[in-house]
Amino acid sequence: MSSLRGIQQPELSKKLYKLIKTENHQVSAYETASRESQSVASQLSEWGETQDDAVSDISDKLGVLLAEIAEQEDLFAQHLEDSRGVLKQIRNTESSVQPTRNHKTRIQDEIQKLKYKEPTSTKLVTLEQELVRAEAQSLVAEAQLTNVTRQKFKEAYDLHTAAIIERAEKQIMLAQQARRLVNLLDDTPTVPGEERPPFENSEAAREVLNDAEAGLRNYSPSIEPIHSAAGRLGVNAMPGSIEQEAAQPRIMQQAEEIVQSPQQETMGRGGQVPYSTSETSYVAA
Amino acid sequence: MSSLRGIQQPELSKKLYKLIKTENHQVSAYETASRESQSVASQLSEWGETQDDAVSDISDKLGVLLAEIAEQEDLFAQHLEDSRGVLKQIRNTESSVQPTRNHKTRIQDEIQKLKYKEPTSTKLVTLEQELVRAEAQSLVAEAQLTNVTRQKFKEAYDLHTAAIIERAEKQIMLAQQARRLVNLLDDTPTVPGEERPPFENSEAAREVLNDAEAGLRNYSPSIEPIHSAAGRLGVNAMPGSIEQEAAQPRIMQQAEEIVQSPQQETMGRGGQVPYSTSETSYVAA
16 A cells, blocks of 8 residues: 555655665564564573473573563664654755756756747747746755755665664674573583582673673763754854855746756756755745 | 474473574565565665665665675575574474483383382393483483584574674665765755756766775674583594493493482482483493
């Protein structure tokens, strides 16, 4: 059903829409992995209850560490979801730019038709004025789109990769403690009728859990920062220093130059134009 | 449907049977996570194709790194499956010990009944001889069970924790390279009509991929070994030095002592007796 909705997405945001949908499945898969790993951890502990003192103690505590490892998997899924939320901001901007592109293309088409059918029509002047306005809107929208795209792209993959590193670093620490724990179990084979010596590593096992807990408590990620120059991005998705009203005459002039330039004729169908237009919500902001 | 089969498992191996079944779901969840992450990676690259040169190049290469991270997720699932296979060996031994326990309990029950109904029956002597043999078998089986359990438990969680560490170490390396890559994208905001300077980090981006590849190629895990003293375990799941035939008279004598000891009466129902009996396949091995 959701794939039908995908078809209704504007062309411009279709690919990102698809990616964001797949990321939803990815997040779900990690949530499931976390849940199943939690179950495995508690079932290990339950199995251990039926075993001798040594195996019972070690498997119970190993279950605790595995449950913590599973917990990190769920936290990872949450962080992926955060990163996904940031990508949605690019997608929303893409969607909002689409009508502006369509509008410009429609006016260009009308002008072309009229020039062919009625080359002396006075309506051509009105349409060309309209095209200049559409071009100005387009310049703003495309600048907003590239600004939002780059900023949010960096932000999304900052979160995504930091999440991978955090999960990994914590799980390494926990798995290392788990290995210390497993090493406390003596697997020297016995002969029939021989009793195993009593388990003496109970305290050492307790200490492993304490160390693991302390390790999590004192954890801080060791990541190189991702730098952003977008901090100055204003609410209108423009550099903070640009004041919309002051910029307006300059943008209009540029739009006029573009409309009157000879290559405008050949560019036509709005597709991969370097910069094309925006929702009023953006311009007004 | 598989839960019905679970009910038919011998009591002794039920808990481990359940754990192994849940681990199957866990493995599947990681396989799904890997698949979805692969899709996300290639959809990122496809989206990038519609973007400007800089975003296109960075997102394409980021897709390559994310695909490699997804690949590690699948390798992790395979390693979990290996660990799961080792746990099955404990479960199989548990299942094979069950009939021996049942056999001993049945003889004990018969003796109790006969002592009450026909205390002078000559059949009692035969039954007690049978019980000594069952007890001897039991001593062997329980020794085998504890030997196999401890050895395979350590082996299984050696594999399991090593898998966590390997995935984590490789993914940290890949995520760090991914962050280097993302940092190559300039997100300085532009003003309408302003062209972005041409992308000059193409070579640096290529280098990131090369470094990531080299990192994977030269990877070696940094884990503390898990020690095992079970290396001497023979095919009969006994210490290698024990020769079954030489040990037989000693085991029979111990079995007799156990059967004739006063607490034998009270122990009765075969449950958590320190050592109980084995499949012929084990004794014969």
